[in-house]
Structure formats: structure tokens, C-alpha cells
Amino acid sequence: MKLAIPKERPDGETRVAASPETVKKFVGLGVDVVIETGAGDAAALPDTVFTEAGAKIGASLEETLKDADLVFKVRGPSDEELGLMKQGAVLAATLNPYDNKDRLKTYADKGITTFAMELMPRITRAQSMDILSSQSNLAGYKAVVNAAAHYSRAFPMMMTAAGTIAAARCFVMGVGVAGLQAIATARRLGAVVSATDVRSATKEQVESLGASFVMVESEESGDAAGGYAKEMSEDYQRRQAELVASHIKKQDVVITTALIPGRPAPRLLTEEMVKTMKPGSIIVDLAAERGGNCELTEPGQIVRKHGVTIIGELNLAGQLATDASALYAKNLFNFIAPHLDKESGQLTIDWEDETVTGTALTREGRVIHPSFTEGGN
Missing domain, CATH: 3.40.50.720 (NAD(P)-binding Rossmann-like Domain)
Known part of the structure; x- marks a missing residue:
């Protein structure tokens, strides 16, 4: 299975959806990890730290996303990124569905299975997967540091x-x-x-x-x-x-x-x-x-x-890009790892899992999250 980590392109986004630690863990589970060149530069994570952890470096966005079964991002994909993803790929990212409801149909039409990580249910078992908590923790710290500076x-x-x-x-x-x-x-x-x-x-x-x-x-x-x-x-x-x-x-x-x-x-x-x-x-x-x-x-x-x-x-968390990336990447790993078959390295999603049903937006060409289907909020 191929996991792709593209470079984040929105202005001001310094984080990356991988860390040397999570790359090493995925590789140990039999996953091929491909990270776009320069993806971690703004977080003080050069390509070398990822290659040393076992990742391959994609020379371009197209090379990184080609035939990827699983895609991790910090922000939602651009039209270009979405166009390069294969049908049936699984995407986990911060997708901001409440402000981008029309975008969900685009994901569905493309045949992408999408997980909005910010919708992770607030249950004890999911605390290690909760990106809002990990990033807010850093933002609260940085808010005080910035206040003191001014x-x-x-x-x-x-x-x-x-x-x-x-x-x-x-x-x-x-x-x-x-x-x-x-x-x-x-x-x-x-x-x-x-x-x-x-x-x-x-x-x-x-x-x-x-x-x-x-x-x-x-x-x-x-x-x-x-x-x-x-x-x-x-x-x-x-x-x-x-x-x-x-x-x-x-x-x-x-x-x-x-x-x-x-x-x-x-x-x-x-x-x-x-x-x-x-x-x-x-x-x-x-x-x-x-x-x-x-x-x-x-x-x-x-x-x-x-x-x-x-x-x-x-994006105050992004002002602490190295730590923010490490925590975000660990949240993603903790979410996906239980659904990886340890023998084959393939993704076998448990669609009865509360963390899955709480975050899944689209699957098999349909919008499936109850908040965004017809009659939802």
C-alpha cells in the first residue's frame, strides 16, 4: 500500500502531515511512504530526515500522488491535488466540511473516501487521534507567548x-x-x-x-x-x-x-x-x-x-510547525493504524468503528456523514 504526503500549498501553512516517527512506524507495517520533496521544509524537517526513516521522496506532486492508496494532508486538497488522486483513494485531512459543503460532492464524484479529522468524536479512546486537541494545546501556549512579546x-x-x-x-x-x-x-x-x-x-x-x-x-x-x-x-x-x-x-x-x-x-x-x-x-x-x-x-x-x-x-499552531506536525502526524497514525492489516499491510477499514463513522464524509461515490446528507444540519 502506498501512503502519499504532499507538500501543503496554502499561504501560511507550515505544517506537514508526517513525522520521522510516524514514517518509521508505517514502514514497519509494510506501507510504502512517499513524501513530496520539500514537504517538511517549513517545519524544519528536511527530506533527509524522512529518507532516513524509510520514506521515498517524490520529485513532484504528480509523482507523489500517483497510484496512492492513502493520502494524508493538513489542509483539504486543491483541485490539482484532487485531480491527481486515483478513484478509491482514502484521504484524511482537516477538510472543514461546514464551510465547504459543496466540496463534499466533488469528493464523492471523484470516488474518494474522505475523513475529516476535526470531526473526531470526543470519546476517551479517540483522544490520541484528536487533532483539535493537539493543535489547540499548542495554540493556547503560543497565544500567551505572542501576547508577552507585544x-x-x-x-x-x-x-x-x-x-x-x-x-x-x-x-x-x-x-x-x-x-x-x-x-x-x-x-x-x-x-x-x-x-x-x-x-x-x-x-x-x-x-x-x-x-x-x-x-x-x-x-x-x-x-x-x-x-x-x-x-x-x-x-x-x-x-x-x-x-x-x-x-x-x-x-x-x-x-x-x-x-x-x-x-x-x-x-x-x-x-x-x-x-x-x-x-x-x-x-x-x-x-x-x-x-x-x-x-x-x-x-x-x-x-x-x-x-x-x-x-x-x-494558524497559531503552525507557528510551532515542528511540534504541530509531529502531533498531527501522530494523530493520523493513531487513527489509521488500527485499520491496517498487519499481515498484508493493506487498509481494511472497520465501518462500525465510532472513530470512523464520526469522521467519514464520503464513501463509494456518496456523501455519508449524517450532518451533511439530505436532512442533516
């Missing part, structure tokens, strides 16, 4: 002969994987950290990291299926906005992480709230790719509004 003061309290410098106050909005890592990183840098989330169950996690928890007092639950947060009532949102507005005036750094799969990012920070923040404050909006949690966020840009620096950079 902040004109120090994060930790410092007592010097010339006077005392107060610790920075950091407020994290949304306590998922990214939020928890942001809290931990800000604490390690010496900031005084507080956090909020609509899910009351996150309070214990926040406090275990040494941060204080800020939440609207309500009987309304923000817990949704799969560990996600759900959209709250208008009354709750109004009360939350009032709470945030009063809290944010005292903060130096605000990191927002609130996302609901398949929907625009909820607006948590209005322009009026930003105006009340101290000059020199920083906002890092991790939801910029879906419009942003802050009203003034400009996706892909770093802007200064009302004396506040608003960081709306995309």
Missing part, C-alpha cells in the same frame, strides 16, 4: 531596588484545551490569571491551575455533547457581557478561545469593552479564523484600536 511590560511581579513592578493580569475566555494551556502558560510566566466559561464543570480545572474562575450565577448549563460549549440564552449572554465588561477594565491581557463547531465565533468583546481597557493592553483572539470573539478583530492581522493591540493571527 506587551510593553513584564508578566511577573518584580521587586527591584528602583521599585516594584506589578504582575500582569491575564483573563482567559473559554476554558477548553487552548484555554487551559493558556492559563498554565500565563501562570508559568508569572501573571495573575482569571478565566471564564459557560460550563460550570471547568471551574475545578481552572482553580487547579492556580487561576480564579469568573462566571455568571445561573442554573442554565453551557455543557453540550462531546465536551463542547453550547450557545447560551439571550439573558445569559447579556449578564455575561455585563460581568465581562466590569472585569475586563482591570486586565492587561485577554485571550479569547470560544468556538462552536460549524458556526461563526460568538462575540464576547464589543468595541465599547475594548475602549475601557488600559492603554497598552493586549487581546489575542484565537477564534479569528471564524470571525473572531472580539468585534474589532481583523482575521490574519495585528491591529491597534483604542490603544489596545488586537492579535488576530491565524
Whole structure:
């Protein structure tokens, strides 16, 4: 069986869907791994590290994808890549189906079996396959590092002969994987950290990291299926906005992480709230790719509004490309390896497996995921 790893071509995408570790493991299972030349350059993974692990290097995209049974990518395939894939090939990547529903028919018409890795169900067994968790963890860390780089003061309290410098106050909005890592990183840098989330169950996690928890007092639950947060009532949102507005005036750094799969990012920070923040404050909006949690966020840009620096950079995990690639590649390996026949090295997908049914978009010329078939969401 041939596994192909093309070079990622979208602007700003530095990751690659393979690592020397996963290449070695696939080769050990009898899989021929072909990686397009230069695919790992932006992640500090030159061709030599892959050849040493047992991979072959494809001199071109066409050579890499020719007759590939399995294709791993970070982003969804371009028309050119799709055109070079054979009928019946299996593709695993971040396919963003909620924003690209029309694209699913293209995959089906091509006869490609596709798996959207970001749809991995939030179950214990699938944690090692969860690309959202692995990449969000790095994004939460990088958000704090970037905030510190743009902040004109120090994060930790410092007592010097010339006077005392107060610790920075950091407020994290949304306590998922990214939020928890942001809290931990800000604490390690010496900031005084507080956090909020609509899910009351996150309070214990926040406090275990040494941060204080800020939440609207309500009987309304923000817990949704799969560990996600759900959209709250208008009354709750109004009360939350009032709470945030009063809290944010005292903060130096605000990191927002609130996302609901398949929907625009909820607006948590209005322009009026930003105006009340101290000059020199920083906002890092991790939801910029879906419009942003802050009203003034400009996706892909770093802007200064009302004396506040608003960081709306995309693909923060990609700024840590070596680690992000290694984790992403391991997620892919953990997903596919159980379906590889150890005798023949061939792919025999168990279509009853929860991780398969949760991520499969197309199969045998049809769109099969219930969320995207007729009558789906």
C-alpha cells in the first residue's frame, strides 16, 4: 500500500502531515511512504530526515500522488491535488466540511473516501487521534507567548531596588484545551490569571491551575455533547457581557478561545469593552479564523484600536510547525493504524468503528456523514 504526503500549498501553512516517527512506524507495517520533496521544509524537517526513516521522496506532486492508496494532508486538497488522486483513494485531512459543503460532492464524484479529522468524536479512546486537541494545546501556549512579546511590560511581579513592578493580569475566555494551556502558560510566566466559561464543570480545572474562575450565577448549563460549549440564552449572554465588561477594565491581557463547531465565533468583546481597557493592553483572539470573539478583530492581522493591540493571527499552531506536525502526524497514525492489516499491510477499514463513522464524509461515490446528507444540519 502506498501512503502519499504532499507538500501543503496554502499561504501560511507550515505544517506537514508526517513525522520521522510516524514514517518509521508505517514502514514497519509494510506501507510504502512517499513524501513530496520539500514537504517538511517549513517545519524544519528536511527530506533527509524522512529518507532516513524509510520514506521515498517524490520529485513532484504528480509523482507523489500517483497510484496512492492513502493520502494524508493538513489542509483539504486543491483541485490539482484532487485531480491527481486515483478513484478509491482514502484521504484524511482537516477538510472543514461546514464551510465547504459543496466540496463534499466533488469528493464523492471523484470516488474518494474522505475523513475529516476535526470531526473526531470526543470519546476517551479517540483522544490520541484528536487533532483539535493537539493543535489547540499548542495554540493556547503560543497565544500567551505572542501576547508577552507585544506587551510593553513584564508578566511577573518584580521587586527591584528602583521599585516594584506589578504582575500582569491575564483573563482567559473559554476554558477548553487552548484555554487551559493558556492559563498554565500565563501562570508559568508569572501573571495573575482569571478565566471564564459557560460550563460550570471547568471551574475545578481552572482553580487547579492556580487561576480564579469568573462566571455568571445561573442554573442554565453551557455543557453540550462531546465536551463542547453550547450557545447560551439571550439573558445569559447579556449578564455575561455585563460581568465581562466590569472585569475586563482591570486586565492587561485577554485571550479569547470560544468556538462552536460549524458556526461563526460568538462575540464576547464589543468595541465599547475594548475602549475601557488600559492603554497598552493586549487581546489575542484565537477564534479569528471564524470571525473572531472580539468585534474589532481583523482575521490574519495585528491591529491597534483604542490603544489596545488586537492579535488576530491565524494558524497559531503552525507557528510551532515542528511540534504541530509531529502531533498531527501522530494523530493520523493513531487513527489509521488500527485499520491496517498487519499481515498484508493493506487498509481494511472497520465501518462500525465510532472513530470512523464520526469522521467519514464520503464513501463509494456518496456523501455519508449524517450532518451533511439530505436532512442533516
